Amino acid sequence: MAFVEAVQTMDELKAVPKLVKGPCLLNVVRGGKTPDVDFPTAQEMGYKLAILPSLLIVAASDVYSATLRAVRETNAPPSSAGSAPVSERFRRMGSDEWSALATKFRDPAQSPAA
Secondary structure (H helix, E strand, O other): OEEEOOOOOHHHHHHHHHHOOOOEEEEOOOOOOOOOOOHHHHHHHOEEEEEOOOHHHHHHHHHHHHHHHHHHHHOOOOOOOOOOOHHHHHHHOOHHHHHHHHHHHHOHHHOOOO
C-alpha cells in the first residue's frame, strides 16, 4: 500500500492512485499540505484507506486554547453545569482498567510472583 502525503493540489491528489500499481493510503493532516477532501471523493479518486493521525490532538488543542482564553478573560473557571461527573470522565480515560491493575499489584496474593 502506498502511503500518500503532502500532495499539494487536487490534480496531484487525483493523479497518485492512477500512477501507483496497488492500493493507496491517504494521510489526512488537518492544516497540512494536502488539500481538504471528503472520504467519498477520495474513494472516487482511487484511495482505499484514509487515516487521520492528528485529528483528536488538533481538536483537543483547539478546545484547550479556547478554554484557557475564556478563563483568562473571565478570571473564573468554566461552569460545571451540564458536565459529566468526574467519575465518568475518569472512566472514559480507562480508570476502571488502571484501578484493577493497581489492586492486582497491591495485593500480594494476586501478584505474578505469588
